Amino acid sequence: MNEDSNYLIPWNPDDEHEIYTTEILVLGSGIAGLFAAINLSDRFNITILTKKNIMAGNTEHAQGGIAVALNQDDSPEFHFGDTIKAGAGLCNLEAVRILAEKGPECVEQLIKIGAQFDRLENRLDFTREAAHSKNRVLHAKGDATGGEIERALVAKVQDKDSNISVRENYFVIDLLKNKENRVCGVLAYNENKLKLEIWLAKAVILATGGLGQLYKYTTNPPVTTGDGLAAAYRAGAELMDMEFIQFHPTALLLSGAPSFLISEAARGEGAKLLNSKGERFMHDIPGQELAPRDIVAREIWAQMKEGTVYLDVSCLGQDKVQKRFPGIYKTCLEYGIDISKSPVPVGPATHFLMGGVKVNIDGETNLAGLYACGECACNGVHGANRLASNSLLDGLVFASIVAEKIKENPGPLPKKSDLKVPLNQNCLNEKINSIDPEKIIEELKQIMWDKVGIIRDRSGLLQAEAELTNYRQKFSPGLNTAELELGNMLILSLLIVKSALAREESRGGHYRSDFPLTNIKWQKHSVIKKGDTRVRYVSI
Structure with missing residues (x-):
């Protein structure tokens, strides 16, 4: 696989690909993608592309609940403090304050949309989870909170008057840019027709979730192979804190x-x-x-x-x-x-990525036209270790902020003639790999679990790097989902290894047995970008 390519597979824009245009393109149908779409639908026509069916992501699997300071003895200040403490010194204080303070209004909007949380004597019933000082976790149907939230959001999105169109079974391969280097759409594989399609939009929202499937043991569903993260990386987006995986x-x-x-x-x-x-x-x-x-x-x-x-x-x-x-x-x-x-x-078991595509408080990436929210985004709100039940709230709060930012200046509606032509215009050919993709996937997951998992050290990380690099050099994906997923998994696994090797301390979800202590000199965010020879760092 060509490490220098901006695209996962070679493609030719002059081929007769079907081209579709929408005002706002949302990638992903979890809590962040759906809530962003709902909040934009009063102003724009929205298209959501989702990898499988609309309910297939992580949100539907969330059990415990959604943390929010709505209980009588609670406050956003308490929630802020608990989040900071859990984050092991790496939280973005501004992002945490926004999460805690804007959380209640977003949850109230969610309830108005139709989410039905458990109640006790006609009042919201709050429970407590790890590292919370107050009972502030709302739940639904006992342990089916994510499913209830997803149900309510999907019903709203599918309302006939919603201005939102959902396309299922679309694998987003890569982001597309115009000649001014602005992200203006995506190259997607329509699994219903087994064809490549081009989708153009004024703005693209990345809400593609996490990458739990990189590991042998994970609570995440099969779709979580990090495709959006890898596509953003190839397009030149910065990724932040990729060493921080929550188990x-x-x-x-x-x-x-x-x-x-x-x-x-x-x-x-x-x-x-x-x-x-x-x-x-x-x-x-x-x-x-x-x-x-x-x-x-x-x-x-x-x-x-x-x-x-x-x-x-x-x-x-x-x-x-x-x-x-x-x-x-x-x-x-x-x-x-x-x-x-x-x-x-x-x-x-692997559960959540604290890192992701680096964004500012408004969800803007370093690429014009590309926004990110939810688990695939990283603004530092979770620090080095996410507080329990903050993930669903993160999806709501920062999706709503992304929506407001796009309303300020959505950008122009692109045409095919605006597209930047890929340097590699080789037509896509059927490629026969000398190694079995399914076998590599299983071995990749084992490598990541054994050597890039809960306990890490330099020796194991270097072994993982060598083995994964060997696979990446030998493998090139063809146009089918399993191979496209493997291509993305190889890219992301190496980025995690590189970030974990560079951070010579233990903090939150990153534990090095050869550097078991937390060191204040490492109280900074790691940043990695395509073309960088080494990991760089930015202040918290």
């Missing part, structure tokens, strides 16, 4: 079962972690079971060397377990575990 402490760890998330809300309600001897091991850790996620994940990882680690939810009582965590209860029962009666085996 959720408690995913179901059972042979033959997926890494199904066991919500942190279970520990918030009182569930306890037990080692292989049936003993608690978090009692001497500040915060105990509700310490920040990176700390709990490493404690569990250490205990797993001696045997299986369990989460005991049964102490909550059968009625509460079934009412508060119906989805988790049902799923575990399918694998032979009644969590209301016995502990469930758990282990860490």
Whole structure:
């Protein structure tokens, strides 16, 4: 695969690709993409391109809830403080303040749209999760918060008067620029017709989510291969803090079962972690079971060397377990575990990317015409470790801000003649790779889990870099989804390795056993851009 190319596959703009024009193009149909589209639909015609069906992303899988300072004894100031503390010294203070202060109005808008959160005696029911000092996490249908939010947003988007069109089964391959170097659209693979298409727009919003599928164990759905991040990188966008991956402490760890998330809300309600001897091991850790996620994940990882680690939810009582965590209860029962009666085996799994496409407070990237929000974006709001249940709020708040910014100056509507011609105009040919893409994907995931996972060191990172570089040099994707995904996964895995090698300290989701301490000289954001020979740093 050509490391210098601006495109994942070669293509020729002179070919007869179908060309579509829309005012605003939104890439992704999770909470950030849908909320941005809704907030723009009063002014513009919007098209959403989504990789699979509209419900296939991370949002639908979110269990625990959405953190917001709406409870009587809470305030945005408390929420601000908890977020800063969890972020391990790397949070952008302005971004956190906006998140905490604008969060309530965005959640209230979400409720007006139709999201129905759980209530107790006709008042919103708040729970507590790790590293929160107050009960501020709203939930829906017990442990199906993301699904309820996605349902409400999808219903609003699909309203016949919404000015929003949704195109499913579209793989966005690359961003397109005009002759002034402004992002003006995308090259997309229409999987319904098995054809390349060009989509042009005044502005493009990247809301493509995370990259959990780079790792062997992840709570993320199959679509999360980081395609939007990789496309932005090829186009020249800066990526920030790519070394900071959050590993959720408690995913179901059972042979033959997926890494199904066991919500942190279970520990918030009182569930306890037990080692292989049936003993608690978090009692001497500040915060105990509700310490920040990176700390709990490493404690569990250490205990797993001696045997299986369990989460005991049964102490909550059968009625509460079934009412508060119906989805988790049902799923575990399918694998032979009644969590209301016995502990469930758990282990860490890749969950969230704190890094992403570098954006300012308004969601603007370094590329004119390109905006980003949600998990694929990074403005420093989560620092080195995201506070539990802040991800859904992040998607709402900064999507609404992106929408307001675009309304100020959406940019011109481009024409095909405006497009910058690719340097490599070779027509796309069927390419036969000498190695099996599926085999490489499995090996890539194993490499990332073993050497770029919860505990890292220089030796392992260098081995990972060598192995991944070898695969990248040998592999070139053809025009099918699995190969396009692998091309993106190879690019992003190497960027994570490069960023992790450069940061010689431990902080939040990045832990180096050869540099186990946090060092104030590293209290800065890493930035990497296509063509850079090394990682550079910017002040927090």
